[in-house]
Amino acid sequence: MSTNIADHVRATLVRRGRWGIGEILFWLIAAATLYFLPERHLILNEIVIIGLFALSLDLILGYAGIVSLGHAAFFGLGAYTAGILARDGIADPLLGLGAAAIAAALLGFVTSFLVLRGSDLTKLMVTLGVALVLGEIANQASWLTGGADGLQGIAMGPILGLFEFDIFGTTAYGYSLTVTFLLFILARRIVVSPYGLSLRSIRDNPLKARAVGIPVNRRLVAVYTLAAAYAGIAGALLAQTTQFVSLDVLAFHRSADVMLVLVIGGVGYLYGGLIGAIVFKVLQDVISAWTPQYWQFWIGLILVIIVLAGRERLTERVRVLWKGVAGRTAKSPETLPKTSAREV
Amino acid sequence: MLTILFDGIAYGMLLFVLACGLAVTLGLMNFVNLAHGAFAMAGGYVTAVLMNRIGVPFLATLPLAFIVPAILGLVLERTLYKRLYSRSHLDQVLFSIGLVFMAVAAVDYSFGSQQQLIQLPTWLQGRIDILGVQVGLYRSFIIVICGALVVALQLILTKTRFGSRLRAAVDDPRVARGLGINVSLIFATTFAFGSGLAGLGGALGAEILGLDPTFPLKFMIYFLIVVTVGGTTSITGPFLASLLLGIADVAGKYYVPSVGAFVIYTLMIVVLVLRPQGLFERAR
């Protein structure tokens, strides 16, 4: 009896750590587009970057429950860091990526202490404020950032000294996709770990989390810092692959859009950001082709409808659908031998 | 120096009229309404359109700049907003951002993206010299009107039956309901009134703040600062916060233009971190 339960317990816990067929397909298709949709690489590159940005927001909103309206602060900082480095002659993309991640993580770490306290509204205002302050700095420090004209003269070297960026965006897309995939694997690993479980518990009920002995603040600081680093990398990817940075990367609509993207795809299961990015970009493409100037109206309408229809319910449905596809693992978990339990 | 102070006060009073509706929505319904600026914009456009297309005199447009957004607010409150009172703040934020996006695009579609200019009546133009201080006539006009509104609001809140019910509902909606107060009616009335005030503020401010489709986004942060820094349990808090913000903004732009809005945002963060309940709120 009790060994049965033990097997069940292990299987249930470990199952979440295993990749489903749907997930593998998702990434295979993504990789396949590198060969099959060459004329779309520019927009695909954009999608991947937005997806990574939304993924980083999911880490703090979906897994730690922090409402942020200023996530663009980290995205923008990453973009400027990578852009400025490249302009000033440090052309190696990976170096720029690392620097952007560190800069954004530092900002995330420092500002995380500001969002530990207060209501949702206070958090919202503080995050928004941080992004605005950064936007002002970028605007004023035009000697460094190019101000309102944008940061020009970014010249990227080849990735790993091997792959030159091309005008069709193929290298760019491959690069962004690879980076995003690696970061995704890491995030996925984190959310099924005990640490990830503790984050979910904090989102659900911080008071109880403390009563279980979880150092709530430390966990939140850690995840906020991590999410900031992710957002910074997304920004750096944008700067490197488009070779241009403007004040737009720090604008309010960036923060609002990324939240919208995440909400479209669904909060709290990591794929939401990526799926949302695809839907968002396709929508944007379709609507702007039809009514170029006013696509914002329709995006707003979609947002209103999503909320009125019950966001949680929709997300739950998407998740169930997703589990139907992705949850099907190669073998049913019960029949798996014990050693395959992804022990590291 | 005094001119700047004067302009700052005018600006601050304007901000108060614009934002006080938001303070009530937040304090009363605990609803984060980022779309508040859209109602202000509606008021501004009512005035601009009536004046520029039909030739209605400025003063005559003001009542309509109040009424149209108020009705708009009432309709939206009854149909949409009330469904979201019990939802999470995230949902409210998303919903109202959606509304803002729609409003911005709709106004852009209907009236174009350019600045709407309004021609003030001649008796409101120019400056006069009072005791050596240069004083803009229009700004004096704003101070008088907004000052009167503030006094009226304060009287309504403290002296009337509606006011005492409103305060009861803000304090504890459940208890208020238990006392037989129709809280949902109070919600609707207040929401409509707050929207109307915002519209009036938008009309009055068109000359000073500018008016184009991005208005709700541009000033959203200012409204939010007023209510979060000022607190939502009284109108004195937001009023003082508005004045401070107005003066600081005008003075900042005049004396240290290179620092820009930086100081204000930073101050806001500091205040919110140190006093999450607002600057003028007694800690509970």
Added chain:
Amino acid sequence: MTIALETKGLVKRFGGLVATDNVSFKLEQGARHALIGPNGAGKTTFINLLTGVIKPTAGQIFLEGQEITGLRPELRVQRGLARTFQINQLFPAMTPLETIGLAVSERTGGGHDWWRVTGSKREIIDEIVEIAQRFRLTDVLDERTSNLAYGKQRLLEIAVAFACKPRVLLLDEPAAGVPEAERHELLATVAALPRDVSVLLIEHDMDLVFSFADRISVMVNGALFTEGTVEQVSTDPKVRAVYLGESVDE
């Protein structure tokens, strides 16, 4: 007998109100100790002081001889002081399995572990199973907590506290609101808690108190009113007066 938990001159004031009035209290090792008192006597405030949710105005708290007065709540838990809440404080979106797994892996230091998949350690699995069985949760392990019957939620509440492997367990009205049909199961699991865990039970239900406790303290107006064996307290006329007075008021 060694002392598991002790307070010395504990005081908590809220403004002018004295919620905890100079309480010096001892919980013996392995005790089954009940704290009773009329509504508003300050029992929950006392628990909140012990667990560090609020800070005392004056006085000290010792856990197994070591002072913990200034320690943060989560550190107290790590030292072996766990509690349940009067109103369910659970993780509504998680399953009992995840909830217990969380508490166990937190205690064993797994909470910093961000690379290992939850459930890849044998000892943790075994402990989850043991706790699930002890608290009769095996048949609902995969349900969403918010969908559980109230009695099961109360059991989970205790199970989570127990998963922190406490030396001292504070139970704040564990049976409150549990329907009669589910009550028996709950009482049985509480009675079956291992003897090496010292338990302080806060309860209104006198049946539960008398069947469970071997010592009783009575708190009135924030101060300890009297203390003694079940026998002594249940026959104490002063205690009866306090309770009768209370029931007349209600």
